[in-house]
Amino acid sequence: MKKMTLALMGAAMLTASFAGTAFAAGKTIAVSWKTFQEERWKIDEAAIKGAVEAAGDTYLSTDAQGSAQKQAADIEGLISQKPDVILVVAFDSDAILPSIQAISDAGIQSIAYDVQFEDPNALYITFDNVGVGRIIAREVSKVKPEGRYAFIKGDKGDPNATFLFQGMMEVLKPSIDSGKIENVCETFTDGWKPDNAQKNMEQCLTSTDNKVDAVLSENDGMASGVVAALEAQGMSGIPVGGQDGDLAAINRVALGTQTVSVWKNATNLGETAAAAAIALANGTAMDAIKGVGKFSGGKKGVEMNSILLEPTPITKDNIGVAIDAGHITKAQACAGVAAGTVAACN
Amino acid sequence: MSTQDSTALSQASEKDAQPSALSRFLTATEIDTRMLGMVAALFAVWCAFDIYSGILRPNDGLFGGAFLTPRNLWTLLVQTSSIAVMSTGMVLIIIMRHIDLSIGSMLSLVAVAGAVLQVYIMAPAIGVGHPVIWIVAIIACLVLGTLIGALNGYLTAYAQIPAFIVTLGGLIAFSGVAFLLAKGVTVAPMDKTFKLIGGGVPASWLGPFWSWVLAIAACALIVFAVINGRSQRKRFKFPLRPVWAEVTLAAIGSAAVVATTWVITSYPWPFGLIRRYALENNITIPAGVENRDGDAICMAGEKIVRCTEGLIYYTGYAVPVLVALGVGAAMTFVAGRTRFGRYVYSIGGNPEAAELSGINTKMMTVKVFALMGFLVGISAVISSARLDAATNALGQLNELFVIAAAVIGGTSLAGGIGTIYGALLGALMMQSIQSGMALLNLPAAFQNIVVGTVLVFAVFVDQFYRRRVK
Numbered sequence: 058m059k060k061m062t063l064a065l066m067g068a069a070m071l072t073a074s075f076a077g078t079a080f081a082a083g084k085t086i087a088v089s090w091k092t093f094q095e096e097r098w099k100i101d102e103a104a105i106k107g108a109v110e111a112a113g114d115t116y117l118s119t120d121a122q123g124s125a126q127k128q129a130a131d132i133e134g135l136i137s138q139k140p141d142v143i144l145v146v147a148f149d150s151d152a153i154l155p156s157i158q159a160i161s162d163a164g165i166q167s168i169a170y171d172v173q174f175e176d177p178n179a180l181y182i183t184f185d186n187v188g189v190g191r192i193i194a195r196e197v198s199k200v201k202p203e204g205r206y207a208f209i210k211g212d213k214g215d216p217n218a219t220f221l222f223q224g225m226m227e228v229l230k231p232s233i234d235s236g237k238i239e240n241v242c243e244t245f246t247d248g249w250k251p252d253n254a255q256k257n258m259e260q261c262l263t264s265t266d267n268k269v270d271a272v273l274s275e276n277d278g279m280a281s282g283v284v285a286a287l288e289a290q291g292m293s294g295i296p297v298g299g300q301d302g303d304l305a306a307i308n309r310v311a312l313g314t315q316t317v318s319v320w321k322n323a324t325n326l327g328e329t330a331a332a333a334a335i336a337l338a339n340g341t342a343m344d345a346i347k348g349v350g351k352f353s354g355g356k357k358g359v360e361m362n363s364i365l366l367e368p369t370p371i372t373k374d375n376i377g378v379a380i381d382a383g384h385i386t387k388a389q390a391c392a393g394v395a396a397g398t399v400a401a402c403n
Numbered sequence: 404m405s406t407q408d409s410t411a412l413s414q415a416s417e418k419d420a421q422p423s424a425l426s427r428f429l430t431a432t433e434i435d436t437r438m439l440g441m442v443a444a445l446f447a448v449w450c451a452f453d454i455y456s457g458i459l460r461p462n463d464g465l466f467g468g469a470f471l472t473p474r475n476l477w478t479l480l481v482q483t484s485s486i487a488v489m490s491t492g493m494v495l496i497i498i499m500r501h502i503d504l505s506i507g508s509m510l511s512l513v514a515v516a517g518a519v520l521q522v523y524i525m526a527p528a529i530g531v532g533h534p535v536i537w538i539v540a541i542i543a544c545l546v547l548g549t550l551i552g553a554l555n556g557y558l559t560a561y562a563q564i565p566a567f568i569v570t571l572g573g574l575i576a577f578s579g580v581a582f583l584l585a586k587g588v589t590v591a592p593m594d595k596t597f598k599l600i601g602g603g604v605p606a607s608w609l610g611p612f613w614s615w616v617l618a619i620a621a622c623a624l625i626v627f628a629v630i631n632g633r634s635q636r637k638r639f640k641f642p643l644r645p646v647w648a649e650v651t652l653a654a655i656g657s658a659a660v661v662a663t664t665w666v667i668t669s670y671p672w673p674f675g676l677i678r679r680y681a682l683e684n685n686i687t688i689p690a691g692v693e694n695r696d697g698d699a700i701c702m703a704g705e706k707i708v709r710c711t712e713g714l715i716y717y718t719g720y721a722v723p724v725l726v727a728l729g730v731g732a733a734m735t736f737v738a739g740r741t742r743f744g745r746y747v748y749s750i751g752g753n754p755e756a757a758e759l760s761g762i763n764t765k766m767m768t769v770k771v772f773a774l775m776g777f778l779v780g781i782s783a784v785i786s787s788a789r790l791d792a793a794t795n796a797l798g799q800l801n802e803l804f805v806i807a808a809a810v811i812g813g814t815s816l817a818g819g820i821g822t823i824y825g826a827l828l829g830a831l832m833m834q835s836i837q838s839g840m841a842l843l844n845l846p847a848a849f850q851n852i853v854v855g856t857v858l859v860f861a862v863f864v865d866q867f868y869r870r871r872v873k
Binding site: 097213242243244245247248249250251252255256257259260261263264265266267277278281282284285288289290291292303304305306308392393 | 456460462469472474475478482531587588589590591592601602603604672673674675676677678679786789790791792794796797798799800837838841842843844846848850851
């Protein structure tokens with residue numbers, strides 16, 4: 058085994074010296090995961106592992122189990138195995154920086170996968186989170202261009218909650234300024250929890266005497282709470298936006314109680330990252346990789362090379378996309394849907 | 404202030420000075436002054452929220468705000484029910500000098516298990532909406548909760564691991580199991596009948612008639628309890644309350660029931676639901692004049708509009724609130740009137756003495772934890788039915804609110820002291836603060852600060868009060 062690794066590493070060094078030549082196989086791509094607590098990371102891993110192994114390269118991984126300390130140790134361990142590229146899903150985007158420095162010092166390339174850390178040497182690959190907010194707002198305002206909007210935001214401690222809201226406001230700002238759209242409620246939700254979102258929505262409806270025309274929720278879990286609160290007031294069916302492509306949310310889209318669920322196809326993200334990692338391992342310059350642009354929207358404004366993927370809005374018209382991708386079965390998506398109301402369910 | 408009070412107290416104890424009318428009244432009726440303080444604090448908080456929300460956005464509350472409206476108070480009760488149910492069990496656990504930190508995770512586990520059972524297993528097998536589904540799902544939740552609780556109790560009593568550690572382990576482990584059960588996805592939607600327990604649909608609202616029937620029954624029960632209590636005291640030659648005090652107690656209790664019922668039954672169905680119900684059941688809608696402030700519906704020509712005098716329905720008590728009230732009554736009975744309850748208090752007061760007097764304290768520990776698990780099962784049904792979905796995020800950190808409710812309600816962490824009604828009031832207080840601040844659109848960070856401060860302050864006041872009474 059050890060011999061084989063040595064041989065592989067030898068081959069890797071050899072190919073590294075012929076950077077950009079046809080010798081693609083034999084590289085090692087490592088990933089430091091922050092956690093597998095949420096289901097989606099397994100989907101990401103399957104995509105990356107599949108793409109890396111299909112290219113004949115080796116896949117290594119560690120799981121930090123939600124601890125910044127363990128992640129630092131994990132990365133030290135990975136560096137000592139001398140991979141070509143390390144993808145890092147940072148648990149803490151500041152605490153990770155010394156580890157990223159160590160990666161660069163060892164002459165290894167790093168990729169910030171889905172979670173940003175601000176190191177100019179790393180490539181940042183993620184879904185455009187501001188874009189997700191933009192899409193939620195765009196899809197809902199298409200259905201309801203004028204009226205009283207409620208905003209159910211995520212946890213106050215999560216930067217994504219702010220990015221998402223920022224994106225929504227980019228789209229809605231003109232209408233808010235001209236008075237077409239009024240912001241009647243805007244609350245953060247502790248821990249992104251659906252039951253908290255339900256309570257917040259109930260209080261919003263009470264305080265406005267049900268005068269709400271559309272709700273923008275920052276994820277699908279919270280949207281389930283919002284829809285339950287609306288249902289209790291006989292208001293289900295007003296436009297509600299969310300994101301994540303939750304199976305239950307896609308079903309709600311089919312049923313008509315939710316307007317849009319913006320779906321970040323994790324397989325797509327994983328495959329893109331794996332392709333970028335393989336290209337880096339083969340010596341392609343970072344800014345020469347397909348789709349790379351500059352990004353400096355982080356906390357400290359550090360300019361980084363980045364690939365921002367556009368997520369897919371799932372509405373009544375294109376539920377088939379998620380079914381075809383194997384994300385959800387037709388039976389799950391169409392449970393309880395009246396015949397003939399949704400094309401993909403027929 | 405405090406020196407004046409203590410002199411007043413010492414004078415009273417010397418029996419020289421005549422006690423004030425209020426203190427004579429309190430002694431005669433034996434009303435818990437602590438509870439009186441809590442009720443007063445609760446009303447003060449409610450009024451403050453109503454006034455403040457009225458300043459921000461005028462509404463038709465008692466002081467012009469949105470808090471003291473039938474609608475908000477109705478919602479408040481529904482929002483409180485899940486925590487309230489669990490807090491009654493937590494009181495007994497804390498009285499026995501234990502703690503249960505695992506209930507939040509246990510709730511997610513039980514809720515997800517119940518949801519997986521109905522959505523993924525039973526619905527495909529016997530058809531969506533089959534009446535067996537909701538019955539089996541509820542029983543499964545209750546049994547699972549009881550078993551997990553019993554396991555906690557067994558490890559605490561027989562394996563002699565401190566309850567703090569056992570349930571801390573549970574807090575971490577159960578959420579993991581909940582995650583694995585549904586692979587992290589949200590399981591939805593719940594069975595139609597199962598959903599009634601959440602109180603989100605008209606079929607789960609009692610309506611004015613049955614609400615009043617229930618209220619009258621409750622009043623009769625209060626009168627019966629007072630009369631029965633008096634005859635029991637006579638039988639065992641205990642000192643009796645004066646007759647006027649008994650009458651006053653029955654009157655206050657009944658008045659509280661009538662007032663609550665009156666508020667609850669004056670919240671009309673939301674406009675959209677009245678319209679849908681009328682259309683679905685072919686009910687003729689009376690003609691009338693449009694008035695957007697009205698809660699009823701009328702036909703203005705061909706159009707259905709809101710109006711002041713027309714077709715209207717009122718909600719009445721919602722199922723989860725009834726469940727919580729029923730649990731509260733049953734637990735009050737269990738704690739105060741059964742051997743089980745007396746054992747709990749005596750073990751909490753002095754475990755060694757209780758054991759030496761022949762109480763099987765280990766078995767009692769298992770039973771109390773199992774009872775807690777059973778109540779978590781009920782709350783899991785309420786929460787998942789109310790959300791119409793179950794996820795591993797549901798119920799997380801609920802243990803903190805439940806423990807806080809019990810503690811605000813006067814349960815002493817030193818053991819031996821605590822009441823069920825105190826915990827229910829504590830739960831209502833916690834939810835009032837949260838809902839009130841959400842109504843004012845205050846940031847969540849601010850809400851956490853206030854809730855935490857109130858918790859510590861309540862215990863401070865309680866300690867101060869107890870020292871003074873001693």
